[in-house]
Amino acid sequence: MSIVVTGATGHLGRHVVEQLLEKVPADQITAVVRDEAKAADFAARGVKLAVADYNAPETFDGLFAAGDKVLLISGNEFDKGRVQQHRVVIDAAKAAGVALLAYTSAPGSLEAALADDHRATEEALLASGLPYSLLRNGWYHENYTENLAPVLEHDAVVSAAGEGRVSSASRADYAAAAAAVLTGEGHENTTYELGGDVAWSFAEYAAELSRQTGREIAYNAVTGEVMKGILAGAGVPGPFVEILVGVDASIEKGELVVSSGDLSRLAGRPTTPLAEAVAAALKG
Secondary structure, eight states: OOEEETTTTSHHHHHHHHHHHTTSOGGGEEEEESOGGGGHHHHHTTOEEEEOBTTBGGGGTTTSOTTOEEEEOOOOOTTSOHHHHHHHHHHHHHHHTOSEEEEEEOOTTOOSTHHHHHHHHHHHHHHHTOOEEEEEEOOBTHHHHTTOHHHHHHTEEEESOTTOEEOOBOHHHHHHHHHHHHHSSSOTTEEEEEOOSSOEEHHHHHHHHHHHHTSOOEEEEOOHHHHHHHHHHTTOOHHHHHHHHHHHHHHHTTTTOOOSOHHHHHHTSOOOOHHHHHHHHHHO
16 A cells, blocks of 8 residues: 655645655655656655656556555646646546545635636546545645745735635645545545635735835735736736636635635644744745
8 A cells, every 4th residue: 555646746745745754654655756856855765756747648557556545736737738637647546446536626615717627627536436535725825925026026915806815824734634634544535625724815914024024015906907917027927827817806705715624623733824934935
């Protein structure tokens, strides 16, 4: 029996493997990567490596074994047909007869276009008949705290989310939930709505940045059209501009407020406060 993590050298995947290493022996973990060199540190600690690519279905042939627990971390190649990429993993997992396939999805309340691929993947997973766990991850603190340069340059948080609130948490928090599901019992055919314990607004985010930097950082609420222009001007590709502005619209409607408590329950601890993520990013 192995715990198999796809996308293991990505931002979330690395956290998951690290947290699994705290719970199970390294030789029970298989990290699926596209580039072995990026996982050399894991291999040095005894983690098994498997080289495979969502875009090359044959690379998943025989990768899984009966009884494996698999974490399918959603791909980030929005232009390459993510649902078909995910189906490659689902089909290979079904052929092998894995014990559980967990998938990092999006909150059930999210109606932005970003969620479409996740819903279609969920449907494919349920149709497969595999024992599943839907880890409906909310927004990450890092979506904001890793992009502080323009905020600090202009002393302004700019968003088209109005007064909407976000239940974000750190990648490490979501990884802790995934590790709990992969190493625990009784998670077959479950759906978890995952989000931070405390929802915050962008005005509060700007106030926290002001507090920690000692500068006056404003919150500039703009329209979706203005935000599209700002993002395009910053060199963000067109399709991704639409996705980001669509998420802001969803935030304004309250679609990224997740109040289930599932994340802190699975992680076994409170989620990371936004202030802590801001402090870590500022130390950088």
